[in-house]
Amino acid sequence: MQYKSRGRKATKEGFAEGLVELGKKYEDVVALGADITSSVGMEDFAKNYRERFFSMGIAEQNCIGTAAGLALSGKVPVFSTYGVFAGIRTADQVRISLCYNDVHAIIGGAHAGVSVGPDGATHQALEDIAIMRVMPNMTLLSPADATQTKLATMAAYEQCAGPVYVRFGRAPFPDFTNSADAFEVGKAQTLKSGNDITLIATGHLVWEALLAAEQLAGENINARVINMHTIKPIDKEIIIKAARETKAIITAEEHQVHGGLGSAVAEVVVHNHPVPMIFVGMHDRFGESGQPEELMRKYGLTAEGIVSKVKNFYEKNS
């Protein structure tokens, strides 16, 4: 495999690094904290740029509105908290104050997916992609690892002009993408070529998809692997090409399959070149407590989970 893990690193650390870098490069970047600043990667920014960091308390709705006001006054605010609060509790503020006003503001959606672990269902964001991606004017980034999360955070400032949601996780996962590889908003990356089936993954599942492709190669199935780091605007071209050139598309995400990456890909597939699809993700249920790896395994959010669904597909269709 072309990609090697350099070790484990939480994607929230990539967000933290990106934010500090933005603070250093751009005077107009300000940040809003809702009490849990250290656990969502804002501590370093708050320390380095005290006058540009505003403590807002546990009041997420107000944070979004305040971000809109800052953005309407020439600042580029970054607000980060757990995705369940940042993107779900605040849905109406995001819809009207941010998206209808179409202001350049960045929301960091931390604690994405079941890999949050022992905190359990209340704190595992599994619906934020679905809710954020239906908001007009919103850009939604879901990078694959810590290195790419830093790039995505920079891109949210440098390549965007409206509201942006950057999704990342808590637990350390393999860090494998190259910082030298350009991160282009809206342009997915083909990490491995292949012409039998296509695995389209986002977030932590991208690494698992790469491992799955390796296992499938042993079964004489040549899988293409695509890192869909931008959920919105989605890269239609790469999806249509995969639908035309391979016989099935498997999506993999740490999110509800309803409304998430799988749905976003299916919307493109059915309109352009219908092919069978398989959805790896959470199937209309809440998460629970446990260690991140245990939970990923239990819900099939692993290379093995992907491989077994692909094999099922082959058995049914042979």
Added chain:
Amino acid sequence: MNEAKLKKLRSISKEIRKDVLRSLTEAGSGHTGGSLGLADVFTVLYFHVLKHKPHKPDWPDRDRLILSIGHVAPVLYVALAHAGYFPKKELQTLRKLDSRLQGHPGRDHGLPGLELSAGSLGQGLSVAVGMALAGKLDHKDFFVYSLHGDGELQEGSIWEAAMSASHHKLDHLIAIVDRNEVQIDGKTSEVMELEPLADKWRAFGWKVFHCNGHDHKEIYNTIQQAKKKEGKPAVILAKTLMGKGVKSIENDHRWHGKPPAKEQLSDFLNQIEENNAI
């Protein structure tokens, strides 16, 4: 404020009320009660208080006026047109397809002078806090005025914003509450009691002022008081009458969300003339 100025402001309010009625009648839907009730406050703000340049709406040093209660958009639009932001004849396009005058304010339609797209209650004070924070960070001396309904204060997010405004000592932020004591379902005291309202704001760290929201001189003097910078945000509870100026509908909550019928318009315009005789 001298007599000549006062006379001028009263006459502007009268014309604003008439145009509010005309545009709502033409639209065939919209919120009459609150728009009439706030006509005097809007007059004082746009014609005697705000530091602004209608020919240069994006002037960075302007005072900001945030309308949190988007449903009274008609009075905002009429005030903006009278102040010179756009031609008055455009007021007849209110709520129509492709109009810049959306039912609730939408900046995406490009109306000059519009600071915020709003309509979902309880969000404007947070935006005002953000603008005030930006002004403070940039050492600007503009004021941010944020306009609210009394029923709107039932939204919890208002109190999140209130807490943050005093925490950050935003003494260039002035909230004005349209205290007409009514909302869609009836009296605020019956739908959801707000009193003791002044105590609530004080407890959240705000300076509280009261005024008669139909007395131009009192509105102006109260705002001047509120502008004194003492490390705290200020709220003005402006006592108003929903539907003010049209005696036959005053204080009738059923007029919150409907327009005059075409055949009522001339009677309503006559009532404005009689009730606002200078």
